Amino acid sequence: MNRRGLLFMFVLLLCFIGVYLQPVISYKASPQTVQPTTHKEPPSTTLNTQKIATEGLAVWIGQSITQFEQFFGEATSVTESGFGFQNRTYQTPEMSYLEIVTTKQKINSIKVLRVGELDITPFHFRMDLQDVTKFTTISPNVTFTFQGASYSLELMEDDMNYRPLVAFENDSYAILFFDHRQPSSGLYSVMYLDAETLIKLSPYLITEGADLHYVAQKDADWEQINRQNMAKSLNTMQRLRKDLGFERYQTDFETQKVSEEMLTLFLENPEEILSTERLQSLQRVARHEEHQTWVLSNKEAKNILDTIDSSATIHFEMPVYDPIFTILSWYNNPYLVTHLYFEELESIGVAFSKENVLVLFQEVKNTTESSD
DSSP states (O other): OHHHHHHHHHHHHHHHHHHHHHHHHHHHHSOOOOOOOOOOOOOOOOOBOOEEOOOGGGGGTTSBHHHHHHHHOOOSEEEEOSSSOEEEEOOOOTTOEEEEEEETTEEEEEEEESOTTSOOTTOOTTOOHHHHTTTSOOOSEEEEEETTEEEEEEOOHHHHHHSOEEEETTSOEEEEEEEOSTTTOEEEEEEEEOHHHHHHHOOSEEEESOOOOOOOOTTSOHHHHHHHHHHHHHHHHHHHHHHTTOOOOBOOHHHHHHHHHHHHHHHHOGGGTSOHHHHHHHHHHHTTSSOSOEEOOHHHHHHHHHHHTOOOEEEEEEOOSOHHHHHHHHTTOTTTHHHHTOOSOEEEEEEEETTEEEEEEEEOSSOOOOOO
């Protein structure tokens, strides 16, 4: 009985040894080639702007201005831009503003400032960036196709914080303008626009795509257009000053005259103000060889001011095709916020010459009533 038990245990042990050692013996007898670890690239982190449902004023982009005015009434003024499009403004409450840009009766862009009765869904004035992220992604990259060509735009950090871009399913876009100061923080303006206007105005860095630009019309009445742009720009800046909680700018004949003299002086003799390199840069932008905004540096601006013997501050920029869009963009320009958000009373002059603009800021020592 004991011998049988020991024999059984011996056989069972051999079975266990065979079962557990077989894989090891097999592995050592015929080792498999070890495959090198494949390095997988991480998935792309490029976040392209997602399109949201078309609603609010976005539905009118690309539509007939005649149809729009059947719903909202006729424009109170229609002016020529000198660049192939018309500007139409409409009756709104005192602190509001509505301007529509049209080409051949088709709506290219719509700009609104606090127009409460108009539907700007899904946006609302004074909303913050967090409100926007509830229904779309604020992305640093935007890609689209226009007339068979691919385009890519890149938004910088300031762009995403102060004027992010939202895309709609009807291939229109909205630039949202934010103020982040308390207590007036939030959305204060929206610009709806089509793809062509987005390319030509170039509010963001274009990293891919053919250059498109506006061309000045030779037969345009530039004297009248310059005056209209000056008046419209002053009114918009005054409206924004009041809306943002600051005292309105003082306007007077002398400040306006000096701003026009400075602009003329610079445009007629830029070589006296700029270095050779900077002059060539200005000329390339003027010839549309470079698609970018050209502005005077602080040192160059001081050179102009010294010729007038003025202690003021100036800002020169070109090209400016749409003055209201340009002014709205200034509020995320770190070089201009000092004066746009300056709490003390200033006198202001705005001078235009086609696509060139110069703004003169002069601190007022003795507070007087504005002639505006």
